[in-house]
Amino acid sequence: MQTLHTRREWLWKTAAAVSGASLGRAAGAPTAPVALARCKTYDPAELLPTMRKMFDQLGGLGRLVKGKTVAIKINLTGSPTYRLGYLPLEDTHYTHPHVIAAAASLMAQAGARRIRLLESPWSTADPVEEYLLRANWEPRDILAAAPNVEFENTNYLGTGKKYTRLTVPFGGYVFPAFDLNHSYADCDVFVSLTKMKEHATAGITLSMKNCFGLTPCTIYGADAGIDEPSETPKGSRTTVHAGDRQPSRSAPPEKDPRSPRLDTWRVPRTVVDLVAARPVDLAIVEGIKTMTGGEGPWVEGDLKPVSPGVILAGLNPVSTDAVAMAVMGFDPMADRGTPPFESCDSTLKLAEAAGIGTRDLQRIEVAGASIAEVMFDFAAMRRQRRAASPPPFRVRG
Amino acid sequence: MRWPDAWKDPATLALLKGTAIDHLLIGMGPELSAVRSHAAQDGFHLSQPGAPPAGVEIVKGQWPGVKVERRGGGSGVSAGPTGNPWVDSNGWAIRLAAALHSDSAVWVDAAPAGNALVTAASYLIAVADSAAYGGRWIVSLDTPLAVSLAAGKSDALATWRRVTAAAGFFAAHQAWPAYVPMAVVGVVSDFTGDNEFFSRELLNLLARAGQHCRILPKDRITDASLVGLRAAIYADAQPPASALRQQILAFVAAGGMLITVPQWGEVPGTLIQSDGHPRYSLRALGKGKVAVAMAGPDDPYLWANESVVMVSHRYDLVRFWNSGAAGSFCTVAPDGKQAVVHLLFYANRGPDSATVRIAGRYRAARAYTAGHPAAAKVEWAPQTDAVEIHLPPVSQYVALELDI
Numbered sequence: 001m002q003t004l005h006t007r008r009e010w011l012w013k014t015a016a017a018v019s020g021a022s023l024g025r026a027a028g029a030p031t032a033p034v035a036l037a038r039c040k041t042y043d044p045a046e047l048l049p050t051m052r053k054m055f056d057q058l059g060g061l062g063r064l065v066k067g068k069t070v071a072i073k074i075n076l077t078g079s080p081t082y083r084l085g086y087l088p089l090e091d092t093h094y095t096h097p098h099v100i101a102a103a104a105s106l107m108a109q110a111g112a113r114r115i116r117l118l119e120s121p122w123s124t125a126d127p128v129e130e131y132l133l134r135a136n137w138e139p140r141d142i143l144a145a146a147p148n149v150e151f152e153n154t155n156y157l158g159t160g161k162k163y164t165r166l167t168v169p170f171g172g173y174v175f176p177a178f179d180l181n182h183s184y185a186d187c188d189v190f191v192s193l194t195k196m197k198e199h200a201t202a203g204i205t206l207s208m209k210n211c212f213g214l215t216p217c218t219i220y221g222a223d224a225g226i227d228e229p230s231e232t233p234k235g236s237r238t239t240v241h242a243g244d245r246q247p248s249r250s251a252p253p254e255k256d257p258r259s260p261r262l263d264t265w266r267v268p269r270t271v272v273d274l275v276a277a278r279p280v281d282l283a284i285v286e287g288i289k290t291m292t293g294g295e296g297p298w299v300e301g302d303l304k305p306v307s308p309g310v311i312l313a314g315l316n317p318v319s320t321d322a323v324a325m326a327v328m329g330f331d332p333m334a335d336r337g338t339p340p341f342e343s344c345d346s347t348l349k350l351a352e353a354a355g356i357g358t359r360d361l362q363r364i365e366v367a368g369a370s371i372a373e374v375m376f377d378f379a380a381m382r383r384q385r386r387a388a389s390p391p392p393f394r395v396r397g
Numbered sequence: 398m399r400w401p402d403a404w405k406d407p408a409t410l411a412l413l414k415g416t417a418i419d420h421l422l423i424g425m426g427p428e429l430s431a432v433r434s435h436a437a438q439d440g441f442h443l444s445q446p447g448a449p450p451a452g453v454e455i456v457k458g459q460w461p462g463v464k465v466e467r468r469g470g471g472s473g474v475s476a477g478p479t480g481n482p483w484v485d486s487n488g489w490a491i492r493l494a495a496a497l498h499s500d501s502a503v504w505v506d507a508a509p510a511g512n513a514l515v516t517a518a519s520y521l522i523a524v525a526d527s528a529a530y531g532g533r534w535i536v537s538l539d540t541p542l543a544v545s546l547a548a549g550k551s552d553a554l555a556t557w558r559r560v561t562a563a564a565g566f567f568a569a570h571q572a573w574p575a576y577v578p579m580a581v582v583g584v585v586s587d588f589t590g591d592n593e594f595f596s597r598e599l600l601n602l603l604a605r606a607g608q609h610c611r612i613l614p615k616d617r618i619t620d621a622s623l624v625g626l627r628a629a630i631y632a633d634a635q636p637p638a639s640a641l642r643q644q645i646l647a648f649v650a651a652g653g654m655l656i657t658v659p660q661w662g663e664v665p666g667t668l669i670q671s672d673g674h675p676r677y678s679l680r681a682l683g684k685g686k687v688a689v690a691m692a693g694p695d696d697p698y699l700w701a702n703e704s705v706v707m708v709s710h711r712y713d714l715v716r717f718w719n720s721g722a723a724g725s726f727c728t729v730a731p732d733g734k735q736a737v738v739h740l741l742f743y744a745n746r747g748p749d750s751a752t753v754r755i756a757g758r759y760r761a762a763r764a765y766t767a768g769h770p771a772a773a774k775v776e777w778a779p780q781t782d783a784v785e786i787h788l789p790p791v792s793q794y795v796a797l798e799l800d801i
Contacts (some may be wrong), residue, residue, distance in 0.1 A: 083718040085750050086776075086787040126706050133710035136754060136785075159673075297719070 025170075025355035032357070033058055033365040034314035034323040038374050039288050040307070042090075042098040047288075051102050054313045055110075057367035064189055064282060064315075066111035071118055071187035074100055075194040075210045077296055079122045080135035084297040084305055089135050092291040092305050095195050097137050099286045099311070101145035103193055108146030115148055118183050120155030120213045125232040128153050154181035155233040156218045163219070163229065165252070166277040170354045172255060173269035174240075177277065179219055179229075179251040184278045192280045192317060196287030196308065196324055198378060199295045201241070201263050202271065203340035204330070206321040207283030208347050211274045212267065215240060219248045240270045264344035272350045275317055279356075283320035284313045287327070292381045302385050308376030318357025319364045321348055326371045329379030332359040339379055398422065398536035399446060399508070400432065401543035407435035409547055416561040417568035418536060422446045454498045458487035458507035461526035462519055463722050463743050482722040484743045489600040489610075491532035492578070493588060496612040508537035515539045517556040518745045518793055521563050521767060525794035528567035529726050529739035531574040536560060563767040563794070570765075570796070573737050576728035580611035581712050582704065583622065583629045585637075585645070587615050592633045595694045599632060602701035609714045609727055615641055628654035628708045632694045636662045650683030656704050658693050676703065715740075718752040727755070733801060740788075740795040747792040754785045759799040762786055766795050 035054035039046060055061040075095045083089060090096040104115045121131040128151035129139040143149050152158050160182030167177040184190065194210035202209050217224060217233030220240055224230055225248045239247050243261040246253050260266065287310045293303035310327055314320030322332035325348070331338070336345050348359040358364065361371075398413070400423040410432065420442040423433050436443060442450070449455050464483040487505050494503045505527040509515045527534035538546070545553035567573075582603065586596035603610050613622050615633070618641060623629060629645055631637060637645065646665065649655045656677075657664075666682030676699070677688040688707055694700065710716075715725040715738065722743040729736045738755055742748055762784065763772040775797070776787040786797060 081716075081718050081720070083750075083752060086718075086752050130706050130710050133713070134716065136716065136780075 026352045026358075029318065029352045029355050029358040030316060031319050031360075031363045031365075032314055032316035033367055034312055034316075034320050035367045036310070036312045036323060036327070036369045036371065036374055038309055038369050039311045040309040042096050042288060044098060044102060047098055047102050048105070050311065051099075051284075051313075052106055054311070054368060055106060058282075058313060058315055061106055061110035061112075064110075065107050067113050068188035069114040069116065069186070070107050070112045070189045070191060071116045071183055072100070072103060072191040072193050073118050073210055073214065075205070075213070076119045076121060076128075076131065076135070077205075077213070078298060080131055082297045084291055084303055087305055090137070091289045093195060093197060093296045094135065095193055095286055096288065097132075097142055099284075099288070100193065101142045103191070103284060104142065104145040104149050108148060112146075112189075113148065115146060115150070116183055116187065117142065117149065117151045118154045118181075119151075120181075120216060120233070121153060123155075123217070123234050123236075125153060125156045127151065152181070152183050154183055154214065155216050156231070157181065157216075157229065158183065160186075163216070163251070168273045168277045170276055172273040172276070173350065173354075174254055174259065174266060175252060175270060175273045176255055177252040178215060178274060179247075180214055180278070181216055184214055189281045190278060191282040191284065193284045194286065196285050196290050196310070196328065197295050198293060198328075198340055198382065200299045201344060202267050202347055203342075203344050204321070204325060204328070204347075205295045206285050206324045207280060207317045208271050208275050208321055208351060211278065211280070212237070212240070212271050214274050214278060215270075219251045224248050225250075240266060242266075268345040268347040268350055271347050272354055272356065275351060276354055276356055280317040282313065282315060283317040284311070285320060285324045286311050287324070287376065292378055293385060302388065304381070306376065306378075306381075308374075310374040310376060316357040318348055318351045318359055322359035322361060323364060323366055323371065325359075326361060327375055329375060329377035332361060339382055399538075400424070400429070400436075401538055401540070401547075402426075402429075403540065403543050404547055405429060405432065406547070407431050410435055410439060410441075412546060412557060413441075413561075417564040418561065420444065420450075422535065449504060452501055454494045454501040454503050456487060456490045456494050456503055456505045456532065458490060458505045458527075459485040460507050460509055460519075460523065461486050461743065462522050462745075482744075484605060484722045484724065486526055486604060486724055486741070486743070487532070488526060488530040488724060488726060488741075489604045490597075491527060491530040493597065493600060493612055495531055496614055497588065503532040505532050505534045506537075507534065509539040513539050514541050516745055517559045518747075520556060520560045521793045522741065522743055524560060524563040524567070525739075525741055525767065526724075528563075529741060529794070529796075536564065559768070562770075566765070566767040566770050569770065572730075573728065573796075576730050576737055578609070578611065579714055579727040579729055579736070580609045580625070581627045581714060582608055582708060583611040583613045583626045585613045585615050585618065585629055585631045585641070586633050592635075592694075595632060595634075595697055598697040599630070599700055602697050603704070604724065606701050606705045607713065607715065607717075607725070608701070608705050608708075609725075618644060620644075623648040623653065626653060627712050628656060628704070630700075630704055631655065631657040631661060632690075632700065634658070634660055634694065636660055646682065649685035649687055652684040654685055654708060655687045656690075656700075656707060657687065658690050660693060661689065664689055674707075677707070712756070713754075714756050716754040720748050720751040720753070723748075723751075725753075729801070736799040736801060738797040738799065740797065742791070742793045742795075744793075747790065748788065749790045751788045751791070752785055753788065753797070754780070754783050755797070755799065756783045757799075757801070758782060759784050759801060761800040763798045764788070764795055765798065766791055768792055772798065 035057040084092040163179040164185040192207040197205040199205040218229040222235035222238040287308040325332040666680040669679040672679040726739040
């Protein structure tokens with residue numbers, strides 16, 4: 001009898017083959033301590049000592065940043081003109097400015113020579129400061145946190161003379177190397193400072209998924225140049241999401257253009273490729289206030305603002321994300337088909353298989369609060385949401 | 398109103414009874430002679446299409462709204478270079494006409510295309526997009542609607558009631574057109590000849606970028622013209638006259654910004670070496686700055702968007718969240734005690750939970766919509782030198798009245 005293989009079966013087999021080949025690397029994947037803290041407000045009087053204590057629990061910031069140029073990738077996903085209801089963006093899906101300022105301030109106190117705040121803002125080559133103003137933030141409040149703080153928009157060439165090529169040491173799942181804004185190479189320490197969220201495509205947004213925004217849309221975007229990067233970024237990263245086109249020819253192409261064109265397959269793998277190409281030295285996940293149901297207000301479904309009152313940091317992004325997942329009520333060992341990866345691959349599993357870090361909680365030392373003490377059950381809310389009917393339509397005046 | 402050719406029965410005039418429509422543009426054909434006669438008896442002012450009455454300046458406009466174009470047999474919304482929907486609005490053209498012809502009323506001639514079937518929401522946008530900026534849209538019905546109205550169909554009558562309610566709403570607020578526009582940037586030009594295309598397109602694109610402009614015909618600039626502005630744009634292909642040059646440079650020395658073309662000529666002040674803008678060289682002059690483009694006026698889209706960033710979003714008069722394709726026009730009463738901010742939402746469905754931030758200090762705010770003309774309280778959150786207003790689900794037009 002002839003067997004007809006569905007596309008789904010093929011995907012599963014491909015994934016299984018990759019993980020099988022990588023079992024050895026997964027078993028020996030490095031681990032690093034993760035500091036976990038309860039923090040109920042963004043009041044600097046609570047936030048600064050909490051973050052300082054977390055960094056001390058990791059061995060102290062000075063060891064990491066003294067005399068160094070620190071690049072911090074913040075998480076300002078989507079257009080600054082989208083809000084969840086009437087709430088400020090920082091209370092739902094943007095890294096809160098007080099957390100950014102606190103991180104910069106503590107790094108400066110620990111001796112950082114230069115602190116560069118990096119983001120690839122949605123569809124613009126405008127300075128990040130202008131983007132923040134549109135979000136109703138005052139960039140001067142962040143710039144004033146320390147004497148040596150600056151922003152750079154990394155969604156295009158920026159202030160660099162040329163793009164920097166960063167290679168994926170293990171060869172890459174989708175891309176063997178990336179052409180990125182110079183800022184990701186011109187730094188001694190790289191920090192991913194993100195919001196704790198679910199994600200419609202990748203299941204979760206934590207310190208690794210935040211690195212999706214490293215890719216400049218001038219090369220990896222919908223309107224990227226065909227041969228050379230475009231001058232300014234426009235639209236989304238369709239090259240990575242849908243794979244309906246290749247990056248500009250000046251950049252390394254995909255390893256296999258016949259690989260699945262599904263974002264639930266491509267995004268987790270590309271994120272791992274990026275984290276491997278640009279290793280994260282310090283991962284900070286901020287879940288003081290955030291949202292459930294997705295990574296931003298544009299996601300369809302019943303989205304809710306929540307206040308988990310938690311923040312964590314670690315020296316390995318996979319281990320940090322694993323602890324964050326556990327705080328969210330998810331199993332970091334979850335695989336495709338299991339929440340929050342019902343329809344996508346696990347970025348954590350792929351990263352572990354690539355040897356970046358372990359997601360096994362038994363191998364991760366957690367300092368500060370225990371996971372049980374600060375747990376906020378995103379998983380239960382996810383189950384309720386998926387079981388409920390859609391919200392009613394409101395009457396318009 | 399442009400009288401539909403299909404309305405040959407004078408009885409159709411009954412549709413206009415009790416509405417704010419008081420002037421009819423009716424064709425001169427014999428089949429409409431009875432209509433003309435009855436309309437005159439009913440007290441309507443009559444004109445011929447294409448022959449406006451004295452004291453009226455006609456703006457040949459576009460059908461306002463989110464631009465929709467057909468692609469490959471399907472329909473789709475056209476996106477502009479920002480990735481945002483491309484909005485057609487006649488606001489800038491109305492304001493330019495008013496600036497150039499200050500003694501005239503401004504009427505907007507923008508009819509639906511061909512046999513297009515236009516929604517009631519789209520008509521509301523057409524009325525509001527003119528009236529908010531001080532103009533009057535010449536009510537022009539699409540043929541299917543005109544035919545259905547004449548036949549007394551209920552759907553058509555419902556649409557008609559929305560059109561006339563919107564016209565009536567603006568007629569009831571007769572004081573608003575006399576309010577003075579608030580602005581961040583002044584655009585100085587003669588708006589004619591070699592400068593016509595660039596200067597007008599700049600006004601259009603600045604409005605699309607959400608910038609609030611003061612239109613300054615350069616032969617009418619007074620000492621008060623630049624007061625309160627953050628920046629002036631001078632992009633005419635000819636250098637300014639000596640007096641105008643001195644006036645603008647004095648504005649810069651006092652802290653303003655001038656964005657101009659190489660044709661401006663010699664610029665005093667010192668070069669700011671650190672700026673490194675790819676298309677402008679920046680000079681410090683007194684307390685202000687001068688940005689001189691390295692090339693002449695070429696791409697108004699770039700000029701509009703780069704000027705917004707050079708001036709900075711810090712000085713935005715209005716910021717929107719969750720608004721979809723939106724526009725705004727800020728005005729202040731001549732006595733300075735009240736402001737009216739017109740908000741236009743160009744999609745066919747208004748926003749569900751839009752927030753609007755309005756710069757300035759205000760004591761109270763009320764909202765009006767064309768559908769609910771009584772003042773309604775709004776939820777608001779004061780900020781430093783601004784107020785944030787949270788709108789409930791609304792249709793395509795909201796007026797915010799703010800007490801200063």
